[in-house]
Amino acid sequence: MATVTKKTSTTKTTTKKTASATKASVKPDAPKPVRKTVKEKAAVTAQKKKILFVASEATPFIATGGLAEVIGSLSTALAATKKFDVRVVIPLYSDIKKEYREKFTYLGNLYVHLAWRNQYCGIFEYVKDGVTYYFIDNEFYFKRPGCYGYFDDGERFAFFSRSVLEIMSFLNFYPDVMHCHDWQAALAAIYLKTNYCFRPEYQFIRALFTIHNIEYQGWYSLDLLGDLFDIYGTYQYLVEYKNSINLMKGAIECCERFSTVSPKYADEIKSEYYAHGLEPIVQRNAFKLCGILNGIDVEGYNPEKDTHLYANYTANDFANKAVCKKGLQKQLGLPQKPDTPIISMVTRLVSHKGLDLVTAVIEELLHEDVQIVILGTGDAHFEGFFSDLARRYPDKMSANIIFNGDLSRKIYSGSDIFLMPSKSEPCGLSQMIACRYGTIPVVRETGGLYDSIKPLENGYTFTNFNAHDMLFVLRKAISDYKNKEEWAKLMYRAATSDFSWGHSAQEYETLYLNMLK
């Protein structure tokens, strides 16, 4: 590290209640509140286990998918237990929302070495809901639209991962567990175990690697090993796979434990069908693998308070869900028929989301008394297919080829059946969100869909990746929908299924503590 520049004071201004204003509101005979002294507070913080999440995106700052939601909501849930000092580090992309960016505090900068490169690394900080977020600034790497898809993504995330280890000494924050997510953070675990762990401050840091989707592994040509990733001879075997570099494989080898985002997916990725070529590595390391089902931010997705909805409602009174349905039909130009079930999909339009099943039988489905609403972007041939269908069936089909958070909530609340026929689904959050809004999921039994949706308890499921199996179950749901009394009970059970982080956060807690034994 060549230079380190620390900022001693921040430019942040906050409004605080004056001491006299606080005193005035306390009754003279009320018992004095027990305040912790600064020393006591420091002692509590010292006892807390330190967790550092390393990830490529996090809500509310930047999101391209479910990963961001999990980073944002799991870290908050863990911090709320008061047992952990939780911090998160992500790159400072130029697309990070301005409303937040303006509030970040600049902490200083350092220079990060990687092979022959020596790059600027600025550090910004922001505290939200008990979680401290750090943002790694380097305009050469991150001042671009979006998060991924660049020819030099390998170099960008190698720089990011190396910076994560470097800022630990800058911040004097050495986590007990460094929790890395997906291939973009894989190198942080690899650098820790091949380099930094030989330094005294880093030697006890444990690495947990969570796979949110095994499809994206970070494959690179072996020629780049030293030049790009700064990994040489002795450690080549860790990242080498099938005559290439595979960063996910490297992280699995290096970490103390690795996990997936549902128990079923942890099992599935041991097999060829799901592992995208990594099954031998997963099998060999299965002794340190576990699956923990994601939760959702149940306050962020709450039909009682959601301001995007046409009307608010609760699991005990769904009357206003009809208002949401009417509003949605009107907005999308569909006939306002209260008794025609709306089947919806909010999804990326890509094959592994099961769209091949949908395209195979959707015309058969459209012969039923249904309306179908699709929201999402993705592969051009799916986008074209659904747009064309909407032109041919304007009274039954609405294809919205956009990414729109507001409309997605109107769809979750305004539709009746939510379809998620994924070929593979590490966890999936949409089926949980749909449940929360009393919209009944129809899912294929895979990954987190299998773990979260139980037939007739809170949804419908089918086993095989088969279009007519899906159609059969959809028809069953459409027919059950007509039985208003039973359907209302099903809606209630779905909306009251517990998808909060409570239980899963506890499982992470146990996992962290086991790793530290």
Ligand code: GLC
């Ligand atoms: C990935 C997975 C999805 C999961 C999400 C959060 O996007 O594809 O199934 O819910 O990560 O873990």
